[in-house]
Amino acid sequence: MGFLDILRGKRELKQPAPDRLFAMSTAYVKMDMELELKSSGKAAIVFQPLATADFEAIVRDMEEVVQGTGSDAGTTVTSSDDEYGYRWMILADPDFDDLVVGVNAVSGAIQGGGYGDRILAAVFAFRDNKDRPLYWIYNYKRGAFYPFVPASGSEQRDNERELRLKAQIGADLPVEPELERWFPLWGIPV
Amino acid sequence: MPRPTSFGKDTGLQVRMALTLFLLGLVYVVLIVALLAVGASGVTVAIIAGGLAAVNLFASDKLALAAMGARVVSPQEAPQLHAMVERLCVQADLPKPKVAIANTRMPNAFALGRSPKSATVCATTGIMEILSPAELEGVMAHELTHVANRDVLIMTLAGFFATIAAYIVQFGFFFGGGGGYGDDDDNPSFMVLLLVSLVVYIVSFLLMQMLSRYREFAADRGAAIITGRPSALASALQKISSGMHNIPQKDLRAAGELNAFFIFPAGVGKGIAGLFATHPPMEKRIAALARLESQLQGQVAA
Numbered sequence: 001m002g003f004l005d006i007l008r009g010k011r012e013l014k015q016p017a018p019d020r021l022f023a024m025s026t027a028y029v030k031m032d033m034e035l036e037l038k039s040s041g042k043a044a045i046v047f048q049p050l051a052t053a054d055f056e057a058i059v060r061d062m063e064e065v066v067q068g069t070g071s072d073a074g075t076t077v078t079s080s081d082d083e084y085g086y087r088w089m090i091l092a093d094p095d096f097d098d099l100v101v102g103v104n105a106v107s108g109a110i111q112g113g114g115y116g117d118r119i120l121a122a123v124f125a126f127r128d129n130k131d132r133p134l135y136w137i138y139n140y141k142r143g144a145f146y147p148f149v150p151a152s153g154s155e156q157r158d159n160e161r162e163l164r165l166k167a168q169i170g171a172d173l174p175v176e177p178e179l180e181r182w183f184p185l186w187g188i189p190v
Numbered sequence: 191m192p193r194p195t196s197f198g199k200d201t202g203l204q205v206r207m208a209l210t211l212f213l214l215g216l217v218y219v220v221l222i223v224a225l226l227a228v229g230a231s232g233v234t235v236a237i238i239a240g241g242l243a244a245v246n247l248f249a250s251d252k253l254a255l256a257a258m259g260a261r262v263v264s265p266q267e268a269p270q271l272h273a274m275v276e277r278l279c280v281q282a283d284l285p286k287p288k289v290a291i292a293n294t295r296m297p298n299a300f301a302l303g304r305s306p307k308s309a310t311v312c313a314t315t316g317i318m319e320i321l322s323p324a325e326l327e328g329v330m331a332h333e334l335t336h337v338a339n340r341d342v343l344i345m346t347l348a349g350f351f352a353t354i355a356a357y358i359v360q361f362g363f364f365f366g367g368g369g370g371y372g373d374d375d376d377n378p379s380f381m382v383l384l385l386v387s388l389v390v391y392i393v394s395f396l397l398m399q400m401l402s403r404y405r406e407f408a409a410d411r412g413a414a415i416i417t418g419r420p421s422a423l424a425s426a427l428q429k430i431s432s433g434m435h436n437i438p439q440k441d442l443r444a445a446g447e448l449n450a451f452f453i454f455p456a457g458v459g460k461g462i463a464g465l466f467a468t469h470p471p472m473e474k475r476i477a478a479l480a481r482l483e484s485q486l487q488g489q490v491a492a
Contacts, residue, residue, distance in 0.1 A: 012415065048418050141281075154269075178285065
């Protein structure tokens with residue numbers, strides 16, 4: 001945001017950064033082979049549902065599109081609203097590449113409708129070799145991923161693990177450089 | 191992109207804000223000329239005032255937090271509020287500010303700090319009680335827009351010369367006003383400076399209040415854009431405002447007999463009082479938000 005924009009009190013939502021979502025497909029190969037991190041078979045995209053007629057129509061169309069994208073078994077889509085009023089589109093597919101394609105189809109449909117600025121994040125869920133959950137969250141506006149590892153206890157996160165993940169995957173994935181933007185998402189439904 | 195933005199342009203607001211800033215600049219140029227004309231003592235006053243303004247800018251947020259009885263809270267203490275602010279920060283592409291809570295029943299919220307990195311947003315326990323999550327989200331988005339627009343910095347800088355003028359006016363009354371009858375020759379120029387400062391002080395005060403009101407409109411607009419729910423903020427404003435503008439909660443029959451005892455402050459926010467207000471009247475803010483909602487719904491051509 002430039003000086004003039006600040007002076008003018010101008011606010012516009014940043015549109016999504018150039019898409020680096022597909023870096024996750026290649027990074028997953030390394031996570032799977034070297035780090036023993038398996039996809040949980042689920043991913044989600046979370047956005048602000050606008051209470052307008054055309055937005056509702058876009059969301060409905062999108063569900064149909066995604067149902068058709070999966071290669072053979074097909075991706076299944078469910079959606080739910082959380083306590084903060086955001087909507088989660090949850091994609092399930094045993095094939096990780098199909099998940100990434102599905103997430104991209106959902107965000108593509110929202111952006112195609114002109115509502116790209118309403119997307120909060122995409123979330124990919126993984127399990128480590130002890131079956132503990134960990135997540136990579138993709139911030140569309142920043143075009144970058146960051147790790148999120150919930151720890152035991154209420155709303156605690158395992159920062160050490162997250163930083164280690166960054167060091168392990170950082171070369172293969174565009175990771176958010178500013179740590180204060182590693183925003184947690186509690187109660188991820190995947 | 192078929193729809194680059196869901197909301198129309200705010201050209202009218204931009205023009206008024208630019209005009210206000212221009213007039214403020216004009217008034218200040220007059221003051222600077224007067225200060226330079228007086229020479230060394232004028233410049234000294236300017237430097238002292240500048241130092242005080244800087245201290246104010248760097249220390250005021252802690253003082254203000256303490257004055258409000260507010261406390262910075264950790265994510266564990268206020269998970270809901272933190273999660274809400276975090277999501278808004280992602281949407282607004284801002285770093286996360288500190289989050290504080292003031293333990294008072296008065297429904298209010300405010301933002302502090304000169305830059306997004308050092309900002310604090312604060313909500314009172316009162317506002318968290320009376321607002322629904324969506325309404326509170328609108329209010330926090332309003333405060334985050336103040337942070338993004340650097341309104342604390344802008345108002346401090348805009349008020350810098352007004353502060354100088356105020357010092358000169360006080361200074362003049364203490365030292366120049368009482369005893370200086372015709373003893374030395376620099377008296378006339380000092381009297382001119384005093385007069386100029388007085389006028390600058392009054393005019394810039396009015397202009398600053400005007401600028402502040404425009405920044406509020408801009409922050410409301412920003413909040414609507416960040417949350418995509420202008421009506422939620424409008425409803426929050428309605429709840430926070432005195433209660434006179436509220437959509438009544440109370441049964442008509444129960445309220446009827448009490449009505450005779452209320453004195454409705456019908457004139458507030460209109461006429462002269464409106465010039466001195468830092469915030470625009472509630473009806474105007476709600477009307478502006480209603481326009482945004484109809485633009486969002488595609489009822490009005492952008």
